[in-house]
Amino acid sequence: MFLLILYVLHTILVSGVLFNVILVYFTIFKTPKSIGTFSILLTVRGGADAFACFFDIFSQSRIVPSGLTLGIVSSGICKYLGDWSCFVGYSLQLHYHCYSFHLLILCFAFRYYVLIERYPKSNQLIFLMCILYFPSFFQAVFVLIDSNKPEDVRLLLRIHHPEYEMKDVIVNGHDDLRDFPCLFAYLLMLIPIFPGYMLIHVFRRKIRSKLRNAILRPEVREKHRQLTLALTVQSFIPIAFIFSAFAFLISQSKLIESPILESLILLSAVLVPVLNPILMILMVKPYRETVMRAIGIDPKEWQCVMSKDCSVAPGDSNSSMFSFDNTSVASVTSVSSKFTLTGERSPFD
Template identity: 75%
Template sequence: MFLLILSVLHTVLAFLGILFNAIFVCLTVFYSPKSIGTFSILLTVRGWVDGFACLFDIFSQSRPIPSGLTLGIASTGICKYLNDWSCFLGYGLQLHFHCFSFHLLILCFLFRYYVLLERYPKSKQLIFIICLIYFPSFFQVLFVLIDNNKPEDVRLLVQIHHPDYQLKDFVVNGHVDLRDFPCLFSYLLMLIPIIPGCILIHVLRRKIHSKLRNAILRPEIREKHRQLTLALTVQTVIPVAFVFSTISFLLSQSKLIESPVLESFTLLFAVIVPVINPLLSIALIKPYRDTLMRAVGLDPKEWQFMSRDCSVAPGDASSSMFGSFDNSSVASVTSMTSKFSMTQEINPFE
């Protein structure tokens, strides 16, 4: 019964993730103001990636089953009505998009910190960087799919290690031996960056906070930055879901805890991230939030407390919590006698 509940929860979360990200992509493509600039490209790509991660979660409904040196992948999604290979493909692509989404989250923080130091990157430069950080995710899914073993061999080994598991209604794929180079390389490429990536995000948030705290700004601008810091703090919590997903997998793989429920949590934690990402972005970016509110029949002017929290200054309807990304938005900070002096007093970014 509990596994059925987890399956329903998987489906509901993934469906909501697809819906939220579809709305978010439409907003970034058609309603991104000039104040956001090239950052809208990064937001659009993240929306697509998160949406596909949810789509393949519904398609495969996979559950990794560590069984000694064997890793079984039990799937109950739509793919079981096609063939065994489609289930394994869906599982591999789901991991792929989760991996790429995490790398894009790190890039978002790098972008924000870079804008405080230099001029914002041009569209071609940002697209090139996105393509560059895509390669680790590409190799990860490539090596996972290369190491697909015969389903009957994997099922037999899984049943030997877990004779009490009822896998009759599952499509079982996976890897016979995790020590094989393609398999080992692909999973290490996905698992190892999680903790360092979370640490890097935390460090970047502190550096951004420090930069803003030492800047000489007008009171209304400083309040805007206080809201920015809150937004950054909230976003640093998102990758924790990937950490829990990694812990669930490692606990199962190390045989410290062998439970179908824990195995199901591995990808359940991961799918939470692409559901939360678009919601936070829409809530924190004023033009997107106002557009969506009007679409559902709400008047943004009636929600003055939200406008006051997220706008750059009172009455500034074109700005968002991400501030302005044009060339004039970058404050030049120089060190003089252990103090910061601003050559321009302008709006960094959000």
């Protein structure tokens, strides 16, 4: 019964693959020119999130801390392909979660940077994304090279958890967490989560402070108000990673030993790649309007109903909450402790 419930939950979360594929399509074909550079970051993160969701469905793994042994119990379609495929699927899921989290930090850094400087060049952004890829790459490699024999890990799990039913599942893992490759890989996953989350909130506060002190036209200030709201909502999504890390540490320390808590370690983490594309599609106006037209809703009529004002300004149809163009978030310069928007043209216009 427990395995059936887990199967249903993982199957529901497969929607994350669809949402992220749609987001990647939008970033490639529906992105307004004013946010062209930022769309590169959205595309790569959407791809990483799609793979994280896919490998979650593929392996459907549950982490079972057992003293110095870390068991990986998998019940997904990988069990029909062999023990090694389940472990590879689990490792790649962690890999893409790790990279997606690093890219989320870069998203907030990007938004702050464009408020104080010119747009970064696309090759600069790609270089930064490549640099951020290395920690998650090494994490995946070290997890894979520390894999132990499935029968040894299964025996150790039975010693620590004789009450667990492990008949129809694949068991992999690490028989000793103190081995350097294993310890290094999981510390590389856990340590950046807490300072990274704090860094996200630091960038969010700095962005809000810049916007409060900026001298902006009313329509531009409204766009920034929407951007600030979007940042606030998005900054709370990584709490799922925090919960996942705490669940792992609590299980590893044996404060609570429960199959439910063990299952939530990865289930809570996969909520991030499921919710992120939904939020991005709702925030970026061209993406949102494309979805509305696809389901038969006229965006202009909907705007009239919501705002009770059917006067649409010319050229407004291409605006978005992420309007990183020269009319909204061009470089901001300090003047007498206030900030004035300059009229520099975006290099991507």
